[in-house]
Amino acid sequence: MSVFIFPREKEITAEVVQNFIEQHQAKIPRYLRLKNMYIGNHPILSQQDKPDYKPDNRLVVNFAKYITDTFNGYFIGIPIKVSHDDPSVNDRVDEFLNRNDMDDNIAELSKMTSIYGHAFEFLYQNEESETCCTYSDPMEMFIVYDDTIAEKPLFAVRYQVTDDGIKGQLFTATEEITITEGKDGLILSDNKPHYYGDVPVIEYIENEERQSIFENVEALINAYDKAISEKANDVDYFADAYMKILGAEIDETTIQNIRDNRIINLFGADDVSKLIVEFMEKPNGDANQEHLLDRIERLIYQTSMVANINDESFGNASGVALEFKLQPMKNLAAMKERKFASGMNRRFKMVFNLPTNMEPSKKDEWRNLNYTFIRNIPRNISDEADTAGKLAGIVSKETQLSVLSFVDNPKQELERIQKENPGSYPTNENGDFVTGGKEDGEVS
Known part of the structure; x- marks a missing residue:
């Protein structure tokens, strides 16, 4: 999906903003289609009705939601750890993250990027002049980049279409400008300066193409819905199959008795050998249907590169085998x-x-911030503890603690250790513990 580009040297006028809003509106149908796929409102639910005499099941198997939620649980189920070597900087970062409930913000951003291919986060100042941030889906916000090779953000627009026309905000690198719609088009007014030093809107993307995680298997998901719905139709057909009686004439009363009593007793036919009583059956394609469903399901997981963790083979896989099964998702x-x-x-x-x-x-x-992403997979705490113990004297204590998945912030954990054991575990300038006059792990 292409990005919006505008020359940096040109003025950002109301007409320019109007033009980009119209371009953005052209993308809304795609976003709505992807959202509907995620929430289970698949095309099969709105297909043309079949004649009344035919079964018309509409089954939805929501692979789109499964793929999105499974991948994001793996990617962001354990919150990102943000740290800095300077304690004062680290404290300021923690304060900002806690104030904005950042674990939830990032989780929602991650889910949105998987659904739409990209999503946005924007900064603002609250009533107490504290810096806050929140997330936004791409249906109500977009960014325009400059035409340089770096494609730096030039301005961003957040808007809504109301009964009174378009209303929103235009964000540049220095100002926030109010957008309203008048008789002759958009009006830009009420310029308010901000001091972030850049456009206060950040675009997060799933991949460089800004493609949804399930977009390349969308056709397969729709095909699966259709195939399993037709299979359900076949079940209904066989449950309501027609009975044929050939070689004998029966009246309405006899038909009613056969239906009510479920007993057939026909006699008096001229030639009993020619009498046929049986259900009409259409050709049975059950085996072909099962093969098709299995093939489509396999292709959905294979093409989306998201593992089917409900597969029975996952429970019996060894550590190495599990790594291979998760490798495509790990790459994503x-x-x-x-x-x-x-x-x-x-x-x-x-x-x-x-x-x-x-x-x-x-x-x-900010250049020296460390981001630690931990994949959310079943962990063997005992193995982690053994590994952390073996790293003593080889790496710093902070790195040693970061091996433990249940330690959210290694720096804070070091501070807790020192508080619990004052003077017992002094550290040197590298953050390593010094015990008995020697650094931890040093051999005398």
């Missing part, structure tokens, strides 16, 4: 991790630009 997560890290760098760059958030001398320390 690694790519998304890089995209999210880039977005978070932009966020903290703007957050640190405000003196109320970070002292001016440290405003560039």
